[in-house]
Amino acid sequence: MSDCGANAVTREKEGLSYVSRSDAWYAGRRALVLVASLLTLTLSLTMAPAGDAAETPDKLELINLLKAGEWSRLERRLEAYQSAFENDRASDQLVEAAYLAFANSDQYLADHLDRWVGSAPGSYAALAARGVYYWRLGWMAHGSADAQVLTRAQTRLMRKIFFLAAQDLEAAIEIRPQFSLAYALLFDIGMASDQRDDQTFLMRRGLRDVPASFVIRERYLASLEPAWRPRWTPEQALSEIARFTGAIEKAATRFPRLRPLTGYEHYARAQTLFAPGHYATAKGLIAQALNAGQYWRYHGLAGRIQLQEGRCGLALLSFDLALAQRPQDAALYGLRGEVQRCMDNGHGALDEWDQALAFDAMEPRYLLGKGEALFLLGRYDDARKLLDQATFYGANDAAVRAARGALLVDRFGQFDAAAADFKLATEIEPGRVDYWLGYGDALYRANKCDAMAALATYVRLCKRSVACSTEDVAWATAALDEAGRSACLD
Numbered sequence: 001m002s003d004c005g006a007n008a009v010t011r012e013k014e015g016l017s018y019v020s021r022s023d024a025w026y027a028g029r030r031a032l033v034l035v036a037s038l039l040t041l042t043l044s045l046t047m048a049p050a051g052d053a054a055e056t057p058d059k060l061e062l063i064n065l066l067k068a069g070e071w072s073r074l075e076r077r078l079e080a081y082q083s084a085f086e087n088d089r090a091s092d093q094l095v096e097a098a099y100l101a102f103a104n105s106d107q108y109l110a111d112h113l114d115r116w117v118g119s120a121p122g123s124y125a126a127l128a129a130r131g132v133y134y135w136r137l138g139w140m141a142h143g144s145a146d147a148q149v150l151t152r153a154q155t156r157l158m159r160k161i162f163f164l165a166a167q168d169l170e171a172a173i174e175i176r177p178q179f180s181l182a183y184a185l186l187f188d189i190g191m192a193s194d195q196r197d198d199q200t201f202l203m204r205r206g207l208r209d210v211p212a213s214f215v216i217r218e219r220y221l222a223s224l225e226p227a228w229r230p231r232w233t234p235e236q237a238l239s240e241i242a243r244f245t246g247a248i249e250k251a252a253t254r255f256p257r258l259r260p261l262t263g264y265e266h267y268a269r270a271q272t273l274f275a276p277g278h279y280a281t282a283k284g285l286i287a288q289a290l291n292a293g294q295y296w297r298y299h300g301l302a303g304r305i306q307l308q309e310g311r312c313g314l315a316l317l318s319f320d321l322a323l324a325q326r327p328q329d330a331a332l333y334g335l336r337g338e339v340q341r342c343m344d345n346g347h348g349a350l351d352e353w354d355q356a357l358a359f360d361a362m363e364p365r366y367l368l369g370k371g372e373a374l375f376l377l378g379r380y381d382d383a384r385k386l387l388d389q390a391t392f393y394g395a396n397d398a399a400v401r402a403a404r405g406a407l408l409v410d411r412f413g414q415f416d417a418a419a420a421d422f423k424l425a426t427e428i429e430p431g432r433v434d435y436w437l438g439y440g441d442a443l444y445r446a447n448k449c450d451a452m453a454a455l456a457t458y459v460r461l462c463k464r465s466v467a468c469s470t471e472d473v474a475w476a477t478a479a480l481d482e483a484g485r486s487a488c489l490d
Helices: 005-013 023-040 059-067 071-086 092-102 109-119 124-142 152-175 180-192 196-209 214-223 234-251 256-274 279-291 296-308 312-325 330-342 346-359 364-376 380-389 398-410 415-428 433-446 448-462 470-484
Strands: none
Touching (some): 059 071, 059 109, 059 346, 071 092, 071 109, 071 124, 092 124, 092 180, 092 214, 109 124, 124 152, 124 180, 152 180, 180 196, 180 214, 196 214, 214 234, 214 256, 234 256, 279 296, 296 312, 296 330, 312 330, 330 346, 330 364, 346 364, 364 380, 364 398, 380 398, 398 415, 398 433, 415 433, 433 470
């Protein structure tokens, strides 16, 4: 399935025509829904750079030490990274790279981490590792939904898991006040839990204890982005980012490793232009950000824009530049999987999804992406199993449900099951017009009469939205007219 060239831009911005009823059209439409859902799963994979590439920790090795119960060796390894930072031999990005080995959704890690903490209750490393694990699961509970539209069930689960993470991270700080990563991840928790005053307090407290920290400043900047500051106008949020990067500029005279963050305002502005499709301006801002220093997030955003433009080769280069700074990053491997799909390279896509799952075993995006790759390679039973696994953590994630629904229609022809997924997606995010269109289409293909309410909702929402293509609305309207003249009203 290709998303290259001008066709990718058309599908992303407008969608394919609902006038044609050919199988090729259906495949294209499902491709649109799937790609849009996978690319908008915000997952929340907000990991920081890995420090000096030559010293980057091997995440799989650290996980294997944990599973083998070799806790003393594991702790010595982790302590070496923290000591290197405290002795000014490395950035605390190196510390973060090591501990993010435990930001792995493998459900079996919890028991190993509990045993490690139980064997060494005074170990900040053990507590921090378990805190990172629960931090990751908290973001998975948050899902891909906008921060302001979480369901009550999502909010309760997210807060419960984040509470466990915060307990461990705060305990780690009590034992080792220079453990800057704990402050940084507590920012993330506050960002998702709408505790913004606490974040400012934590930033000041963290920089008082760890003035050289890169990760504290980075996470605080992320918490200031417009998407996480709904009470501010976007310009207010960006102005606050500019103010804070000005402070970083001064700090960088003492701590040169902070220099790349001085370009963060340009990056944040580029982020605000990415969603509405102002790609050229956004890329110009990314270039300005990179003038401040090489930083994986800047390259990553450039790659995402290039992918949306269908410039697959350039996107791959950008993601490779990000990976050079940030080896073993699951999210970047996931994006490379999207690039391989863009290039119609099924085996290459499968390899990338496998790499991503090696570092984040139950992330729904990667399971869905791998499932599609397996289907295209003819491994249908294996593909279907992965689609089911995606709902282990994505049961209440609208984008996961929509992406799975798209695959069930396009690849498996299971329209009733797809309709159930799209129905749940519309219940979680009732304002998403594309979910209503997918729901109506799945129902239409199962039983035209059952689709009337969903398609009517889609048409009604489109009257207030610029996100609908005229072709989609025309098809939905025609389908409703046809149903109105048929036995559906009998």
